[in-house]
């Protein structure tokens with residue numbers, strides 16, 4: 169993959185998810201195997217990675233970074249390659265996704281990522297005894313109601329081929345993963361969070377986060393391709 173766009177992503181989705189094969193792609197300086205068990209990285213995720221890179225580069229105190237719901241490993245592995253002295257934790261609820269992510273680490277000779285399985289569907293439970301400075305994550309982001317709506321089917325036909333567990337949340341609002349991540353990050357004293365969001369529900373999520381966590385975090389919205397896509401939170 170050279171230039172990476174939504175169009176290119178949709179081509180890969182149509183090819184990979186229909187054929188069921190595992191295929192290697194060049195993306196973000198890595199060789200990344202993808203198959204039907206993982207999300208095909210979204211262009212907005214590459215922006216998320218750039219935002220995280222800038223933050224890590226500027227901030228020496230960020231030593232441990234967690235990528236929650238790593239899928240193919242694209243976030244953790246790109247950052248781990250760029251910052252070989254930092255430690256990375258990459259988690260997923262899907263064994264099949266972790267298998268791909270671990271293979272991708274091996275293929276790219278990346279050794280500073282520890283992979284952890286989440287066994288109870290509660291975001292952050294698999295890292296609750298760890299010290300984490302920064303969370304960079306693209307969690308599941310579509311409520312089951314939105315997923316089943318005609319609007320979603322019309323606007324995002326390719327998404328219907330994606331692994332359901334990768335994109336659909338267990339609640340009606342689609343906000344639970346984000347609220348859980350914030351709530352469970354409090355006792356870990358996580359200093360920064362960069363979360364990729366659903367542009368259709370970001371405003372609602374932003375209001376809710378500001379209301380519930382304003383005493384702990386300062387918030388900012390980051391755009392990707394003209395859409396509100398990323399929420400940045402900083403303690404203090």
Ligand SMILES: C[S@@+](CC[C@H](N)C(=O)[O-])C[C@H]1O[C@@H](n2cnc3c(N)ncnc32)[C@H](O)[C@@H]1O
Nearest residue numbers: 209237238239260261262286289306307308334
């Ligand atoms: C939207 S995908 C993102 C994949 C990858 N990070 C990317 O950006 O391409 C969300 C990922 O979260 C995983 N996931 C879902 N629930 C989870 C949980 N409670 N804890 C950890 N991972 C979870 C899914 O299996 C999926 O791989």
